[in-house]
Amino acid sequence: MSKISALFTLTLSLFSAELLQSLSHIHFQSAKHHGFKTEFTEKYFTQTLDHFNFNSMGNETFSQRYLITDKYWKKSYGPIFFYTGNEGDIWEFALNSGFITELATQQRALVIFAEHRYYGRSLPFGKDSFNTPQIGLLTVEQALADYAVMITELKQQLAATDSPVIVFGGSYGGMLSVYMRLKYPNIVAGALAASAPILSTAGLGDSRQFFRDVTADFESIAPECRDAVRGAFHQLKELAEHQDYSRIQSEFTLCKPPSSAQDIHHLNGLLRNAFTLMAMLDYPYSTHFMGNMPANPVKVACETMLSGSDLLANLRNTAGIVYNSTGVLSCFDMYSLYLECADPTGCGLGFNSLAWDYQACTEIDLCYESNNVTDMFPPMAFTDSDRKLYCSKRWSVTPRPDWLKTQFWGDALSTASNIIFSNGDLDPWANGGVRKSLSSSLIAVNISGGAHHLDLRGSNDADPASVITARKTEADLITRWVKMERTRLRRSP
Numbered sequence: 001m002s003k004i005s006a007l008f009t010l011t012l013s014l015f016s017a018e019l020l021q022s023l024s025h026i027h028f029q030s031a032k033h034h035g036f037k038t039e040f041t042e043k044y045f046t047q048t049l050d051h052f053n054f055n056s057m058g059n060e061t062f063s064q065r066y067l068i069t070d071k072y073w074k075k076s077y078g079p080i081f082f083y084t085g086n087e088g089d090i091w092e093f094a095l096n097s098g099f100i101t102e103l104a105t106q107q108r109a110l111v112i113f114a115e116h117r118y119y120g121r122s123l124p125f126g127k128d129s130f131n132t133p134q135i136g137l138l139t140v141e142q143a144l145a146d147y148a149v150m151i152t153e154l155k156q157q158l159a160a161t162d163s164p165v166i167v168f169g170g171s172y173g174g175m176l177s178v179y180m181r182l183k184y185p186n187i188v189a190g191a192l193a194a195s196a197p198i199l200s201t202a203g204l205g206d207s208r209q210f211f212r213d214v215t216a217d218f219e220s221i222a223p224e225c226r227d228a229v230r231g232a233f234h235q236l237k238e239l240a241e242h243q244d245y246s247r248i249q250s251e252f253t254l255c256k257p258p259s260s261a262q263d264i265h266h267l268n269g270l271l272r273n274a275f276t277l278m279a280m281l282d283y284p285y286s287t288h289f290m291g292n293m294p295a296n297p298v299k300v301a302c303e304t305m306l307s308g309s310d311l312l313a314n315l316r317n318t319a320g321i322v323y324n325s326t327g328v329l330s331c332f333d334m335y336s337l338y339l340e341c342a343d344p345t346g347c348g349l350g351f352n353s354l355a356w357d358y359q360a361c362t363e364i365d366l367c368y369e370s371n372n373v374t375d376m377f378p379p380m381a382f383t384d385s386d387r388k389l390y391c392s393k394r395w396s397v398t399p400r401p402d403w404l405k406t407q408f409w410g411d412a413l414s415t416a417s418n419i420i421f422s423n424g425d426l427d428p429w430a431n432g433g434v435r436k437s438l439s440s441s442l443i444a445v446n447i448s449g450g451a452h453h454l455d456l457r458g459s460n461d462a463d464p465a466s467v468i469t470a471r472k473t474e475a476d477l478i479t480r481w482v483k484m485e486r487t488r489l490r491r492s493p
Contacts, residue, residue, distance in 0.1 A: 098458020
């Protein structure tokens with residue numbers, strides 16, 4: 001899931017704990033971020049390190065980054081729109097969730113994007129955050145408590161105690177928005193959970209679903225596209241069986257020749273991951289979210305796969321849409337471009353990938369497989385046993401496959417309220433989430449022709465009518481929830 005983890009950045013810098021601590025009370029305006037104009041101010045919040053143990057960490061704290069804009073806010077009255085940051089740098093989400101600020105202009109809301117602990121610059125132990133036992137404080141529960149404390153204290157500081165709070169999130173962030181509404185309904189009046197796979201990540205559903213749905217996206221362009229991909233992988237398999245590693249290096253322009261079955265397995269993962277990304281990010285316009293992607297990348301990929309009779313060259317060039325969008329790479333270093341981890345859909349790169357790998361080894365169940373029968377990819381199993389073995393070796397932990405179902409209700413959500421579950425039918429994560437409304441206030445919004453949390457993105461001339469309608473539905477529901485919460489707050493003693 002974690003594609004936001006600087007997927008195509010091969011060099012990263014890490015702020016030290018000392019620098020983060022020195023920034024904890026410095027507030028500064030960032031007029032531009034990575035060349036984009038932005039209206040957000042970047043700040044740091046002094047956050048409790050361990051919300052659930054009074055002895056192990058005492059009252060220790062860390063600096064948690066958040067972004068805020070009051071440009072549209074009617075002070076002390078307008079609602080607070082709070083983005084529950086997920087597995088990456090919070091700027092990436094803020095710059096790709098324009099619907100939230102568009103809605104803020106209509107509803108005169110304060111907007112906050114909070115960074116998830118252990119991601120971006122919100123590293124509780126600086127460069128040691130990914131060591132044992134320090135990484136043990138990376139849990140869903142700690143992250144939710146972070147957000148609950150931040151919301152409560154910022155409302156006090158900003159004289160906004162009567163401002164209703166609506167949480168927003170996409171993908172894992174959407175899961176967190178659901179959980180915030182379940183866990184802290186006293187703080188959060190409603191949640192918009194876009195592309196939130198709360199069922200599949202709790203171990204509910206079919207392990208074949210994800211890569212089956214990736215395949216369906218390409219098949220919908222042309223069945224011949226699916227067949228070409230499957231054929232290319234078959235040719236790669238035959239070369240590998242004959243250990244023709246020099247030919248494989250040449251065909252895929254690899255920096256180093258593969259030399260083992262493990263190298264071939266990794267190459268298959270790298271190639272499969274490219275198709276996963278294009279399916280997720282199949283937006284009708286070019287984007288710079290999780291790398292550079294052309295408009296309608298699935299269509300572009302199919303055109304590439306069907307561009308000639310050399311299927312291996314076509315497969316290489318299709319992967320290049322993702323891994324070499326700028327054309328500057330002269331060869332592919334597959335161990336730098338892709339990291340195998342406890343998430344078969346990809347953990348990304350850099351320090352964020354370590355955090356997501358740990359989460360996939362503990363609470364978040366991502367045992368998805370490809371099998372070359374229900375999908376177009378090589379058979380690559382990732383069972384509960386595989387996960388347990390990997391996580392024991394990598395992090396010395398044993399996954400708890402049923403914990404999310406126990407802690408966050410699984411599919412027994414009927415007694416909850418005020419949650420929107422939005423999903424696009426192009427998104428392979430969609431069928432791991434809630435696709436049917438469960439009550440009058442647990443609303444499923446299905447977006448025809450929509451990719452991964454398209455509705456959270458800002459308006460674009462190329463938007464399909466379905467997402468325009470979806471955003472209108474979401475805005476109307478949020479308006480209603482804000483009014484309901486204002487009434488409740490007025491009646492409170």
